[in-house]
Amino acid sequence: MTHQPRPISETGIGASVRRTEDARFVRGKGRYTDDINLAGQTYVVFLRSPHAHATIKSIDLANARRAPGVVAIYTSVDLAKLGGLPCGWLITNRDGSPMREPKHPVLAEGKVRHVGDPVAAIIADTIAHARDAAELIDVDYDPLPAVMDMTSAAASGVALHEAAPDNTCYDWDIGDKAVVDAAFAKAAHLTTLKLSNNRLAPNAIEPRAAIGDYNSATGEHTLYTTSQNPHVIRLLMGAFVLQVPEHKIRVVAPDVGGGFGSKIYHYAEEALVTWAAAQLGRPVKWTSDRSEAFISDAQGRDHKTTVELALDKDGKFLGLRVETFANMGAYLSTFASVIPTYLHATLLAGQYTTPVIYCRIKAMFTSTVPVDAYRGAGRPEATYLLERVVDLAARETGRDPAALRRQNFIQPHQFPYQTPVALTYDTGNYQATMDAALAAADYVGFPARKAEAKTRGKLRGIGIAAYIEACGIAPSNIAGALGARAGLYEAATVRVNPTGSISVFTGSHSHGQGHETTFAQVVSEKLGVPFESVDIVHGDTARIPFGMGTYGSRSLAVGGSAIVKAIDKIVAKGKKIAAHMLEAAEADMVFEDGAFKVTGTDRQKTFGEVAFQAYVPHNFPLETLEPGLEENAFYDPKNFTFPAGTYVCEVEIDPDTGVVEIKAFNACDDFGNIINPMIVEGQVHGGLAQGIGQALLEHCIYDDNGQLVTGSYMDYAMPRASDLPSFAVSTTSTPCTHNPLGVKGCGEAGAIGSPPAVINAVVNALSDYGVSHIDMPATPQAIWRVIHSKA
Amino acid sequence: MPQVTLTVNEKPIAAEVEGRTLLVQLLRDTLGLTGTHVGCDTSQCGACTVHVNGRSVKSCCMLAVQAEGARVTTIEGVSDGQTLHPMQAAFRECHGLQCGFCTPGMIMSAIDMVKHHPDPDEQTVRKWLDGNLCRCTGYHNIVKAIRAGAAAMKAKTRENVA
CATH class of the missing domain: 3.10.20.30 (Beta-grasp domain)
Incomplete structure (x- = not known):
């Protein structure tokens, strides 16, 4: 059956509908966690370790306990019955043994392992009193040497955890090394590159916050928290830390001011406020300040890699070999273990037909803040090393970097394409995105622009990156086989109200992505009801049946698909009701343009009439037709989705100062079908800014003693408006083949493709100086040094 | 106290x-x-x-x-009852916000900017925003929104004068 393409309605699929949620945000009427205040609430301040590694000899609380306004002070001895913060993914070592999972206590037990490790929780009637009291606590620390360098951590002779004497969390690999080595033996050219992927602070502008509340009559705990996935927090905190069943815990994640991964995880502060509220019979509120965020929010990236690419004499890729050290920080955060493995090593084919790939990952504990997923999570690290080594190979073999990439692209007719690193790409057209990006960037006109820049004393460079990502993580059965301790479906409930308005309850969580708009567009289009009569509800375990939350660009591909699945059930039920109303056979009913129709007749019932009848079932045959019109669905994806694209960055460098100016940034992405182009473009812009920030500005720098020297916005270079250009973004489309909307996800692409595009451009600009690589961030100082060391 | x-x-x-x-x-x-x-x-x-x-x-x-x-x-x-201030409306129209957390500060800063620069070009806006961080938008649409908001404020002033 063929469908005529429907014209895009003003609010339907494909329209740039202005966002529903903005009505409150532009008025300052959002409701973020810190905006919530409960009667009788207390405030908690965490006393955190000033040492990167130390034994706690004693903690003297006497003076603090006597301070004005203090309600309670807790240390680890008070939390003896609580479990540790769990890790959600078990990685199996090369030798078949499980990874090491040292306990991650809510408050430090006998030892601190990074600056910022929480030691005591001080609860008082005001935040000022809690802070004052915290200063009166006397902790006697016996400092130990910090473990700062992940590449030498195994041989440092200092163990952070008894359970991991060589500071190794796991030693994992993928691919057949012997086969890859054999391919390398036949290579005509070998390109080798050592690089680091700099550690980043996610820095959502809303700091984390949490409020615990307890009803002693019902035994119900409520946690308000800045989370991307309230149901996951309920499960992890309830089952592993507090040992309270889910039905006695409600987790509310109201408006959340950005996440970028950092608000996925279950954090100590959430467990502490929930537990303490029950102890005290009063609500307990915590709001992080920014300095605290820098030493307590999970950070991102932090890999050190050696990559080798083997090519034949014609430039065909023969094999790829990668050895990476991945920094886990001091403890395993919720999803830390899966980032360098199944979200990184499995992406190393990129857009290419490289036949054999081997990757080994050594995940190390160090005396630093835990590392976990940050926008892109593993895929930026994979894309960066691959697109850097491909660029270097082009240069070493005298090939045009675009041509070398093209020559090795997986061709459109090769899909579905089985990579040598486990993934099967369902669809794509890498030539199309590259053609579009190069045309938009006027790639062929670059030499003239370079020559013109030279007359002004500027070094101009152009850089390409062709990325792939895997979104919508993942089929539960595959994830489970690979060590996931959770399913990775999404849940939705579609409730048709008696008057025909619709409430959608989704397990996805919006913290900037605009789900209230995008999801409503889908529902409005599918059910033929006005956009305004659809309400999207998210972020409250008491209202939403279940959910896995938002990360990995999964909301539309997985959460949206769950909504579509529930809508399909609504339509099926509606047909039954309409058939009954029209005294027709159910098999003769069709649903189109918002009405249930008897095929081949003009007899029909509108959606609103059917909705009303569902709740006023005066003459329903109750044995066969149940009143009501509400359906649940769980959607478990069949595969990842595979957005891909090409980014072209053009820079000018001032050789006197080392300052990089981005002159143009052209991005072309294939996200499959697009529901709201305006929102998708905005997602790409934001990702690009974070990727450019990584490439040029941002870096969590620790000194040898484990002090984070970039611990505030005065020191950590957040991208500002004047650091960034306007972006030129466009899309092509090969719809996803296995989800009902044909969508792929767009949240992370910008942050994945842009770092190598920028660094390739910078290295290209510096080519006259014989520079073949520069590590991120390519700050003016770093570039100036390179120029002056080579000049 | x-x-x-x-x-x-x-x-x-x-x-x-x-x-x-x-x-x-x-x-x-x-x-x-x-x-x-x-x-x-x-x-x-x-x-x-x-x-x-x-x-x-x-x-x-x-x-x-x-x-x-x-x-x-x-x-x-800043809004006039239910009617948004032109700068608030421009932020919504131009998708100048995502999570909404930096947005109130951005809008307040932008309204003041327009007093100093009634018709700001892109570089003026980017420079003025030196004191406002956004982690979501990459600033692209904020810049667009502020320029549109400035134009709308100007038009409204003219309307009020006429």
């Missing part, structure tokens, strides 16, 4: 505060005006930007007692 009297969104306010209470704490905690946000502790992010006597000010780096006698406007005070 010190007393402070001021006008907030055209309403007279008298409050008792600690000497160390910041203006943003008075607004958020005492007056319940939670549209003004706190995103850092080094006066870098600008999420707390309000107007004090018509000028944009970061309310995290001013003591409440320093606002004695001042006329303070917050994000809650």
